[in-house]
Structures are given as C-alpha cells and as structure tokens.
Amino acid sequence: MKSKEEILKELSDCVVDMEDKLVCGVAEEYIQAGYPALDGINEGLVDGMQRTAELYEQEEYFIPELLICSDAMYNGLDVLRPHLLKTESRQEKHKIVIGVVEGDTHDIGKNLVRIMLEAAGYEMHDLGRDVALQSFVDKAKEINANVIAMSTLMSTTMPGMGQVIEMLKAEGIRDKVKVIIGGAPISPAFAQKIGADGYSATAVDAVKLVDKLMRAESEKIGA
Amino acid sequence: MIRFYEHDQIKKKKCETMGNVNLSRVNEMTPVERAAAMAKGKAIDRLPCNPNVANGVARVYGCKISEFNSDAKTLAAAQIAAYKRFGYDSVRIFTDLFTLCEAMGAKVKFPDDDTADLLEPAIYDVKDIGKLQPASPYKDGRLPVHLDAMKYLIEEVGNEVGCSGAVVGPFTNAFFLLGVDDTLKLITKNPEAVHALCRVSLETCKNFAEAVIHLGLTPTISEPMSSCTVVSPKTFREFSAPYLKELVDFIKSRGKGVIMHICGKTSHIWEDIADMNVSGFSIDNVASLTGCKKAIGNQVRILGNVDPGGIVYCGTPLDVRLKTLEGIAECYDSPKGYTPMSGCSLPVETPFENIQAMMDTVRDVGYPVIPENVAAMINDCKTQINNL
Incomplete structure (x- = not known):
C-alpha cells in the first residue's frame, strides 16, 4: 500500500x-x-x-x-x-461574494480569484459574469457576507464598482462588508477613488489581501 | 437612478461648452495633412495623438450607446462630434468586440446606455463547429450598420482625418463562438477543434475587412485574447499567429496598412507581431514603451500607452499630462514613429477635460520633439502635482 x-x-x-x-x-x-x-x-x-x-x-x-x-x-x-x-x-468560514460587474463578460480572472480563495478556505458565492450591481448588495445581505470581490477587464465598466459601494452605504451596511476589486484596468488609485478596502493585481495577491483584511477584522472584534 | 443623474450632468456640461470653438485647433494641420507630411519626412506641427475614445463618443454627441446598434447615422455622427471636439488623429467605427461573433450566431446583450456584452456563444458543442458559417458583412448582425456608419464617416471627414473600421482578430473572435472558458480548455484538450474555430472565424474577419476596405477605410485589428496575460507565447504561435498573419497579409494585399492592438502583456510576442509587417502596434499600459521601442521600433510605429482607467478616467488633467509627457520622452525617437495614445479604449464616462489634456500636451510639445523641453515639462508637472 x-x-x-x-x-x-x-x-x-x-x-x-x-x-x-x-x-x-x-x-x-x-x-x-x-x-x-x-x-x-x-x-x-x-x-x-x-x-x-x-x-x-x-x-x-x-x-x-x-x-x-x-x-x-x-x-x-x-x-x-x-x-x-x-x-x-461545518467549520465557520468567512463568506465572500464574487462576480464580474455588469457590462463585462470576461470572467477568467474572476474565476481564478474564486478558485484561489476557495483553495485558501473561504466560502465562495460566485454570481458569475455581467452581474447587476444590485445583486452584489442583495447577495451580501442575504448571506451576511464578509467580503464583496468585484472584477472587470473592461475599462468601460469600472464605474459600476463605485456604484456598488454607494449602494452599500445607502443600505447602511458598508461597515459590515469589505469590498475588494481587481481586473486589468483597475489600479490602486481607482480603488482609493471609489473607497474600496483593497485592490490586488493577481489571484495569489487576492488571497493575501483577504487574509489581511479578515485578520484585521477579527483583531478589531477581539479588541 | 445614478446613471440618469450622471447623464443629465453630462448633457449640462455639453451645453456649456457647445458654443465654444476649440481654439487649440486653429491653424493646426489636419490629421490627413499631418500623416502625409510625416510619410514624406516633411515638417509637421505636432505628433499624431489618439486618446482612443470608444463608446464615450455618445457622451460628446449626447445620445445613448444603444442607438449605435441600429442607427448608422448616429454612430457616425457621434464619432465625428468627438473628433471635431478634440481634433485627434484617427476616427474609428468600433462599439464592442462582439460584432463578428454576433454575425455568426452568438447572442449579444444590449444595455440601454452601455457597451454591449456577449450573452451566449454561437454554439455550445464542439460537434457543431462544422455548422458555423462565415458571416456576410452586408446582411448579418450589426455589420451592415457598422458599414453604413463607415460610409457616412468617410464621406463626412475622410478628407481630413484617417478613418478606420475595427475588425476583431480571428483568435479572439473564435473564443466568442464556443464560449471563452470552454475554448481555453480546448487548447489543451482538443487543439484541432480550436484550429477549426479559428479557420471559420478568419473567414468572417476577412469578409468584413474586405468590406471595410471597399468603402475606403483602413481596418484595425483588436486581438485581446492573444495577450500573454491570457495565453502563452507558445499557444499564441500555434493557434493565433497563423490566422492573424493571414488576415494581415490579406489586408496588405488590398493596399492597406494595419494597426493592431493587443491588451495586457505582450513583450514575449512583439517580434512575432513585427514580423507580420503591421504598420503600427498599440500597447497596453502594462507593457513597456521603452522595451517595445528597443524590440520592434525599427519595424513598426508604436502607439500607447497612457493608463486608460487609472490615469485618463480616474486622474486629473495634470496626471494625464504627466503620463503623456513621459510616454513622449520614452518613445518620441522610435525609428518608425510614435503616436501618444491611451493603452486601451477609454471608459465611457472619462472626463472630457482629461481627453483634452492629452491632446493639449501633445500640442504643447510640438514638433520636432526636443527632449530637454519635454524633461523640463515633466519636472514642471511633478512640481505642480507635489504642490497640490
């Protein structure tokens, strides 16, 4: 054997x-x-x-x-x-809603991020590609998500990411969920501009980013 | 709701500037005059420049993007309005990457006022590849609308600015026929199926390119899936390059040069592209202008690569100025020429003043480019940004 x-x-x-x-x-x-x-x-x-x-x-x-x-x-x-x-x-895992924002059908990068996060032990809720902005908010509320991860490969659809953050504020749950973004046209500057919690350039870095955000969050709760 | 609000704001902005003559363009050469002088090695007034406004022309003209799907006159008029406003050096009929696959049976989603998306591929099963037919540019999908728009465009402004029609590359279009993920896996699992998709895809590309050339415009090729961000150089050489080269050869055989754009990383395939004898290669902001100049600058004109999202969409006019100047400093001496451009199509809602800033910067640099002056302008820009 x-x-x-x-x-x-x-x-x-x-x-x-x-x-x-x-x-x-x-x-x-x-x-x-x-x-x-x-x-x-x-x-x-x-x-x-x-x-x-x-x-x-x-x-x-x-x-x-x-x-x-x-x-x-x-x-x-x-x-x-x-x-x-x-x-x-049954172990309690951090929950992540992931999807490609409305107007973009490129989901290769998003799939990689989902795979890597799943491999790292996160509970993934994949909304797919070309996701209506409201769906990110609805799903996050429904499952009590810790993180919303949005991506786009087309610069034309970037503004949608900022709108999701505005919607979260309007719903009063912005402080309950971390928002991370990625995709070819996205930059740290853009993440900052729309008030996202983080940006990563690669799928591997996305795992490090989420690990960091979740660690910071649990320390905050612990304190 | 938000979108309507933004739209109203843009309309308002448009009205405020409507009556203004674009003073920066007075006494300028037309793009056609500039290109002709440049080709003969004669004096020009400034480098050519193309901020690469895509569906954003709808914001300049004041229409909805969905009008481009059926209304050729509006599509042409919006392109012309944006050209007249900014005075850039190339106008192109391009709305999205899905026109060719749609004409071959794929389903496309058309948002009311945003860029179209692929909804469903033309086929779901490898067995059905044989059923795919090359598209007819005169009757399938939106191709007739695009061709009509090209006709209006060249009639209206063809004597003053280079007019082009976008052709999606054969490899990229092949992915939309059977779906992106499935086709990516076939590269390893069933190479012959990918070749079969590319072959029928190429026929459509050629048919459409032929129709574009017939109207007197120049085809451009967009081949994003060939990027080293997606597939390996080896995969590119085996599955994309043969068909891409055949398309380039076809266009050249009809007496037209061709400019190609590939998004993402491309450094490993620069030599392959240059050896296809394209006249220009437009690179993404993740690729290096200096590297590209060194590798293939003696073979092709280089275009690029101000970051369309991080800088032109998100930044200030001063940020755009700095990055445009830095591009010029890196590449103005490229042997076959350099065109300051965005690294990809601009987001729809890119502020007009940032597009204007790219044009104004190129105008301020003038011609011949004096590197010491550009260096001084870069320093000045940095000082201003630091003092904010």
Whole structure:
C-alpha cells in the first residue's frame, strides 16, 4: 500500500499536471486507504493549486493551463468532500461574494480569484459574469457576507464598482462588508477613488489581501 | 437612478461648452495633412495623438450607446462630434468586440446606455463547429450598420482625418463562438477543434475587412485574447499567429496598412507581431514603451500607452499630462514613429477635460520633439502635482 505522503503527492501532481480525470481515481484510492479527507484536500489538492499558481506567476502556465488544473482540483474535491468529518465541514468560514460587474463578460480572472480563495478556505458565492450591481448588495445581505470581490477587464465598466459601494452605504451596511476589486484596468488609485478596502493585481495577491483584511477584522472584534 | 443623474450632468456640461470653438485647433494641420507630411519626412506641427475614445463618443454627441446598434447615422455622427471636439488623429467605427461573433450566431446583450456584452456563444458543442458559417458583412448582425456608419464617416471627414473600421482578430473572435472558458480548455484538450474555430472565424474577419476596405477605410485589428496575460507565447504561435498573419497579409494585399492592438502583456510576442509587417502596434499600459521601442521600433510605429482607467478616467488633467509627457520622452525617437495614445479604449464616462489634456500636451510639445523641453515639462508637472 502507498503511504499517505505518496498519495498526497500524487493528488498534488494531478492538479499541477492537468490530470482532471486521473485525479478522481487517486482521490478514491486515498479514501480507500483510510486517510483523512481534510488532509487530502489541504495537503494534496490545495497544495497542487498553490504550486500551479506559482507556475502561473513564473509565466510557465497561462490561463488555459490554469483552468484545467482547477478542474482537476474541483474533481478531486468532489470525491474527498463527502468524506469530511461533520465538524470539519461545518467549520465557520468567512463568506465572500464574487462576480464580474455588469457590462463585462470576461470572467477568467474572476474565476481564478474564486478558485484561489476557495483553495485558501473561504466560502465562495460566485454570481458569475455581467452581474447587476444590485445583486452584489442583495447577495451580501442575504448571506451576511464578509467580503464583496468585484472584477472587470473592461475599462468601460469600472464605474459600476463605485456604484456598488454607494449602494452599500445607502443600505447602511458598508461597515459590515469589505469590498475588494481587481481586473486589468483597475489600479490602486481607482480603488482609493471609489473607497474600496483593497485592490490586488493577481489571484495569489487576492488571497493575501483577504487574509489581511479578515485578520484585521477579527483583531478589531477581539479588541 | 445614478446613471440618469450622471447623464443629465453630462448633457449640462455639453451645453456649456457647445458654443465654444476649440481654439487649440486653429491653424493646426489636419490629421490627413499631418500623416502625409510625416510619410514624406516633411515638417509637421505636432505628433499624431489618439486618446482612443470608444463608446464615450455618445457622451460628446449626447445620445445613448444603444442607438449605435441600429442607427448608422448616429454612430457616425457621434464619432465625428468627438473628433471635431478634440481634433485627434484617427476616427474609428468600433462599439464592442462582439460584432463578428454576433454575425455568426452568438447572442449579444444590449444595455440601454452601455457597451454591449456577449450573452451566449454561437454554439455550445464542439460537434457543431462544422455548422458555423462565415458571416456576410452586408446582411448579418450589426455589420451592415457598422458599414453604413463607415460610409457616412468617410464621406463626412475622410478628407481630413484617417478613418478606420475595427475588425476583431480571428483568435479572439473564435473564443466568442464556443464560449471563452470552454475554448481555453480546448487548447489543451482538443487543439484541432480550436484550429477549426479559428479557420471559420478568419473567414468572417476577412469578409468584413474586405468590406471595410471597399468603402475606403483602413481596418484595425483588436486581438485581446492573444495577450500573454491570457495565453502563452507558445499557444499564441500555434493557434493565433497563423490566422492573424493571414488576415494581415490579406489586408496588405488590398493596399492597406494595419494597426493592431493587443491588451495586457505582450513583450514575449512583439517580434512575432513585427514580423507580420503591421504598420503600427498599440500597447497596453502594462507593457513597456521603452522595451517595445528597443524590440520592434525599427519595424513598426508604436502607439500607447497612457493608463486608460487609472490615469485618463480616474486622474486629473495634470496626471494625464504627466503620463503623456513621459510616454513622449520614452518613445518620441522610435525609428518608425510614435503616436501618444491611451493603452486601451477609454471608459465611457472619462472626463472630457482629461481627453483634452492629452491632446493639449501633445500640442504643447510640438514638433520636432526636443527632449530637454519635454524633461523640463515633466519636472514642471511633478512640481505642480507635489504642490497640490
């Protein structure tokens, strides 16, 4: 029988090597061997996605490769998740509403951010692309979101992000939710202009940004 | 609600400036005169400049963007109004990236007063690629409206300013036929399917380019999906470049030069683009003007790359001035020429004074560009910004 470490490495490699079919069999094998699902997710699949993200940063991988790696991660998650212990799956996670603002149908970047945040342990609510501005606000209220993440690739749709922040203020919930934005035409200057809580240039940085914002938030609550 | 409010404000702003003659344009060469003199190596008054106002022309003209979908006269008139107001060096019929795919069966969403979006691809299954037909520019989708607008445009201002028609590149358009995510995965999973999509896409691109040229305008090519921000240089060379080159060759065989724009990072494919013998390459603000000049400046004119969102949309006229000057300082001596431009199409609600600032800066620099003067202007700008 293979050791736990061996199969974890195989899970991770399946993600990095774009083995979106093979990963299911490896995940089954891992469960059959009686190893804990949570470790399989974090030390296998998520580890693979993090290595994939590094390859993306180094310009070894590009979007087409990343999409298939993430398919492999999700296929593996589908096998492992049902085996999580009840306590593990019920863990209270920070909730994030994510979407591409109205007027833009580019959602590649947004999908990457969702994948990376999901891999990092956040509960993602993906509204998709070309999302009506009001929907961000409605969803955030409905699920009591900690973060709203908006992206656009088209400079023509940037003003919508500022409008969402205005809507949050009008609803009186601006201080309850952090707003982060990203996308090719977005800059830190724009984030500041519309009063967003943060901007990140890449999917990897988006995770660091949310981690930082959530840490600051819990310290505030603790104090 | 907010949108209506903004619209009213813009209308008001328009009225206030309506009666003013654009004094900065008095005694200027026309863009056509400037381009002709430049081509002959004769004296010109200033560098050509293109702030790249896209659907924002609706704000200058005072119409809704959705009127461009069916009303060729309004589309042309709005372009002309913005050209007359700012005096930039190129007018182009371009509304969004989805005109060609729509003409091949994709569904497009048309907001009342915003840029159109892709709603549904033309097909959902690889098996249906064979059913896709090249579009006819004279009957499919909005292509006839765009062609009519081009006709009005060149009739009205063709003798004073270069008129062009936007053609979406074959690789980019292919993604809208089967959906972006699915097509991205096919690059690895089913390369032959991607080639098949690109081939039929290319036929549409050529048909439309031919119609544009027939009217006397010059096609431009927008190829955003070829960006190294999206696909690897290897993928670009295998799946995009062959079709893109065929389109460029086709346009050149009809006696037209072509300017190409690719968003995002492009440095790894600059040589590939230059070797296609395009006449100009327009780069995004994430790419380096200096790097581009060094790599391909001896082969093609370089256009770019003031940040359309962070600077022209969000910044002050002084910010726009600084970035325009810095671009000129970097690239004015590029062997095949340089055109100050935004790094991509401007957001619809870009303040007019920022567009004006880019034009005024280029006018202030004049020609020939004297680098010491530009350096002094940059310092002056920085001092002013620091003193705010």
